[in-house]
Amino acid sequence: MIRYYERQKTFWLRGKSYDYVMYVNGAGFLQNLHYGGRIDENDLGELIRRGDLLCPPQNVNGELALDAMPGEYGFFGRGDFREPTAVIERHDGASMSRFRYVSHEIRNGAPRLKGLPHARSADATLAVTLRDDFSPSEITLYYVVFDGSDALVRYAELKNAGSEPVRLKRAFSFCNELPSGDYKMLRLFGAWATECRVETTQIGRGVTRLQSLRGVSSYGLNPFAAIMRDGCTETQGECYGAQLVYSGNWAITAEKSFSGSVRVQGGVNDFGFSWELGAGETFVAPQAVLCYSGEGLGQLSREYADFIRERIMRPEFACSHRPLVANNWEATFFDFNAEKLLPIIDGAAELGADTFVLDDGWFGERNFDNAGLGDWVVNTEKLEGGLKTLIERCKKRGLKFGLWFEPEMVNEDSELFRAHPEWVIAKAGVEPVRGRNQLVLDLTRPEVVDYIFNSVSKILSENDIAYVKWDFNRDLTEFYSASIPANRQGEFAHRFILGSYNLMERLTSAFPEVFFEGCAGGGRRFDAGVLYYFPQIWTSDNTDGFERTRIQWGTSLCYPVSAMSCHVAACPNHQTGRTTPLNTRCVVASLGATGCELDCSKLTDGEKAEIKSHIKNYKQIEELVLRGDLYRLSNPFETNMFCEMLVSKDKTKAYVAGEVFLGGPFGGYANVLRLRGLSERKTYKIEELGIIASGRTLAVLGVPVPQLGDFGAWAWHITESEE
């Protein structure tokens, strides 16, 4: 709901459980009055009275009075000494700004952002246009509102309405002011094979900044922050989320002022950034999804999960059956031929998988990671008869066929590089940094995007391919393109990601029936931007039955479990060397889009039976993975046990899956798990335990932790009971 109160010049935005109120104050600035839990509309007068105290209109012209105003967009060089939201440098070098309200518009639905991922649908959008006092610059702030949701999408459009060019030195997407209080900031940090670790720290005075300077959203920090009010936990208290629908260099900052208020901002990283806006041109900053929860982090995560499934993912795939993949990577790495793959296909079919995916190594001279990238032509020496032989075998076994690509990359030892050495990101005379022996293609050049589109399209149209795994195995380093003028190199990083989005958009539109899965050496590019094109992402190269509980837990903070690709792998684990029971690996892999990452042709009968039954069980709970609500019951970072629970929206079904670690809790009634998310009034049956009890009792008394030994895991299926 969006309402405008003409007389008070006040905008009232309302979602499922939040209110967001702002007004045009006496001085003409757009000032925040409230963002948080539901308040009473009759108290508008009181809100305005408080707002007027923070920014007395008589003091703002020529006085240092803006430092305490909770602005909807921070100014620069006019007495607000916190970090600004935009810095716009004019041709004379001046960049002070002070934006005042000009007009607004309330429209139905969601705006479509050309070239940028965005919320696909919404109930209403408010666009407020502000104009600078000192230059012909305009900013339009967008607020996209969803009834029945606590997500609020924000972004900004900056326009040069003058006749001289201007240079944007910062152009964040949003500015959000939280009232004085003690807040903590939760972030998801990591590295290869240890994605989405959770760290929470107090927000102190000064600026706390999360960011990526790797050219991708990155393992280092995920483009998300949760700002938690004092006392907020998994199950209670207030918190706010800020998530960027963006996959390039990004920043989210939280600046705590003298008074204790916190200004949260974010968008495209301004470090090394600049963007020239010619006369009449506009710059659209990527969308940010703010979210409010008055019931702890768990509720925040469920709101994000719903938002991403319902508004970001491609609707035809979001909640439909996902390919149940058997992938050959950990089975063969680069060392395969048709003879080796055919039995793996047979084995995959026997297990009940429905898609076989041929990973890296099928093209060009790709026999190791130092050659072939960029040459998307089947290596028929390795695969006699091309892909056809494999696809035919898949069809015969009732499987679909999937294929791996790494479209944005190139090896120097490749036909592509030999033909077009100028197409890589590099600066003449500066030795480029290599990552996994590869360079990155310069996607700021349209001819490069065209080449990739054509060569990948050729393979996809000549073969019956139902699934694509789209990888991206290194960070960007040189941030330079010879095709961009010297004074505009600051545009490179953002232009690169626009090139990637363009490629993703073109390929997914040209092959609408193909299911694309994102990957970037695991979760290097796990973000809402990628999820707009690819509904699922390979969560991590780490397939260890213990490590995965942490990676998946962290990732679930702001992404639905259906966005996570979770495969059962062999032991000892390739990444950690750890051996965990096969059942444990299956249980952990059931909490996401499941699949197999092992040699399906070399399993013992016992292993086969176990994986078969995992796949069969998974099919029964897939609906919960795709559409259910996640309740995190036992935190693997803080306790020696991991447990999560999925509950259907109508609360008639649930699934609980957990694992005890080394030295975990003993079984028996001494340690119980309190189930959450069930209806208090309904009676449920836990199939595996034969327990029949009400949702209320299961929440209050809990269920005993099973006695399983180190790295043992369990899964319980819960249904509403008629008994």
Ligand code: GLA
């Ligand atoms: C990355 C991916 C793996 C696999 C390899 C292939 O590391 O994360 O799953 O596809 O590349 O080279």
